[in-house]
Amino acid sequence: MAEARTRTAVLISGRGSNLAVLIAAAADAQFPAEIAFVLSDRADAKGLGLARDHGIPTAVIDKATHGTKAEMEAAFDAALRDAGTELICLAGFMRILSAPFVDSWRDRILNIHPSLLPLFPGLKTHERALEAGVRIHGATVHFVRAEMDAGPIVTQGAVPVLDDDTPDTLADRVLGVEHRIFPLALDLVASGRASVKGERVIIDGAAMAPDAALLSPPD
Amino acid sequence: MAEARTRTAVLISGRGSNLAVLIAAAADAQFPAEIAFVLSDRADAKGLGLARDHGIPTAVIDKATHGTKAEMEAAFDAALRDAGTELICLAGFMRILSAPFVDSWRDRILNIHPSLLPLFPGLKTHERALEAGVRIHGATVHFVRAEMDAGPIVTQGAVPVLDDDTPDTLADRVLGVEHRIFPLALDLVASGRASVKGERVIIDGAAMAPDAALLSPPD
Numbered sequence: 252m253a254e255a256r257t258r259t260a261v262l263i264s265g266r267g268s269n270l271a272v273l274i275a276a277a278a279d280a281q282f283p284a285e286i287a288f289v290l291s292d293r294a295d296a297k298g299l300g301l302a303r304d305h306g307i308p309t310a311v312i313d314k315a316t317h318g319t320k321a322e323m324e325a326a327f328d329a330a331l332r333d334a335g336t337e338l339i340c341l342a343g344f345m346r347i348l349s350a351p352f353v354d355s356w357r358d359r360i361l362n363i364h365p366s367l368l369p370l371f372p373g374l375k376t377h378e379r380a381l382e383a384g385v386r387i388h389g390a391t392v393h394f395v396r397a398e399m400d401a402g403p404i405v406t407q408g409a410v411p412v413l414d415d416d417t418p419d420t421l422a423d424r425v426l427g428v429e430h431r432i433f434p435l436a437l438d439l440v441a442s443g444r445a446s447v448k449g450e451r452v453i454i455d456g457a458a459m460a461p462d463a464a465l466l467s468p469p470d
Numbered sequence: 471m472a473e474a475r476t477r478t479a480v481l482i483s484g485r486g487s488n489l490a491v492l493i494a495a496a497a498d499a500q501f502p503a504e505i506a507f508v509l510s511d512r513a514d515a516k517g518l519g520l521a522r523d524h525g526i527p528t529a530v531i532d533k534a535t536h537g538t539k540a541e542m543e544a545a546f547d548a549a550l551r552d553a554g555t556e557l558i559c560l561a562g563f564m565r566i567l568s569a570p571f572v573d574s575w576r577d578r579i580l581n582i583h584p585s586l587l588p589l590f591p592g593l594k595t596h597e598r599a600l601e602a603g604v605r606i607h608g609a610t611v612h613f614v615r616a617e618m619d620a621g622p623i624v625t626q627g628a629v630p631v632l633d634d635d636t637p638d639t640l641a642d643r644v645l646g647v648e649h650r651i652f653p654l655a656l657d658l659v660a661s662g663r664a665s666v667k668g669e670r671v672i673i674d675g676a677a678m679a680p681d682a683a684l685l686s687p688p689d
Contacts, residue, residue, distance in 0.1 A: 367604070370586075383588060383623075384670035387608065404602075450603065453633055454633050
């Protein structure tokens with residue numbers, strides 16, 4: 252009998268391109284997580300249609316139905332628990348979760364952020380990378396803490412910054428890396444190979460190939 | 471007739487492993503810089519012997535001979551100008567240069583720093599990278615400004631951080647990258663392909679190969 256897969260919920264606000272790669276990764280029955288639930292804080296998030304196309308239960312909890320942040324988060328929490336959620340992935344979820352919510356799901360929420368954290372937390376990371384003149388930029392998957400874009404790092408991927416980059420071309424290159432490191436991080440966490448010790452992630456047996464961290468731009 | 475190569479001085483305080491790779495790169499007559507002078511602030515810097523072995527003029531200007539910071543820097547400046555220096559490379563030079571010195575050599579001093587700046591300026595970068603739990607670390611070559619470890623970035627190289635890394639093993643891996651990006655940066659600057667525009671480095675024709683920025687650890 253197959254081992255039970257980790258029931259994973261994905262929280263989105265928009266098109267859900269990272270949701271799409273997580274669904275694709277989980278389509279392999281050997282992948283240790285299943286995407287069991289998709290929750291959006293916006294009724295018009297395109298990722299909802301994608302989830303439905305794959306037969307994944309969805310819910311929308313937005314300001315129209317739940318006025319305050321506390322009410323919304325109580326509804327998130329109830330919906331996630333009803334869906335039997337064991338692990339949460341934030342995939343372009345544009346809402347900052349409160350400390351009580353985050354603490355009640357401690358070490359069970361992953362976020363993807365388009366920079367090499369701790370550099371460039373917050374918004375407009377690609378603009379800021381270009382302004383700073385860095386030659387290497389990237390993306391990070393980390394466990395969520397109450398501070399924004401902070402928490403133990405599971406995986407990172409790097410891309411070069413080219414002279415003729417605009418925020419958009421750089422975002423596209425970083426997105427290619429996001430699509431590779433988020434499934435990798437979910438695999439590591441859902442399989443139990445990655446775990447938080449202190450405030451660092453330990454990967455069982457140092458099993459991550461060095462190359463996994465250093466990704467060239469996709470062709 | 472060959473074009474004149476850029477007369478480059480290297481400032482060291484220690485073993486000079488980066489000096490060694492710069493000397494090796496410049497041994498190729500096609501390389502656009504020559505290592506014309508090596509200056510140390512310590513009489514016992516091992517890199518001095520290496521320079522002498524290659525017939526490169528050296529000088530020691532230390533506290534014993536020049537008591538104050540201002541006296542030392544005046545002596546640095548005089549020695550560098552006497553040697554016909556056009557470009558300065560700081561290669562493990564452990565002294566912070568004052569604003570007047572830096573300003574008088576503006577855009578003509580390169581420094582190598584063992585982190586992906588602007589992350590981890592200052593000392594003990596590998597310890598701090600491990601404490602922060604980053605999965606990607608690296609090194610940076612940048613033009614020097616009066617603030618420590620700041621200034622327009624010429625090249626960066628990235629390495630993975632492995633679970634069983636100690637500051638020493640991580641330092642070794644980063645050193646491998648330093649040895650590749652410092653000659654690359656010197657090549658770009660001495661040839662005129664890299665130049666400062668605003669406070670960013672522009673590389674002529676976006677000529678840097680994407681792979682130059684993303685370096686796996688040496689085997």
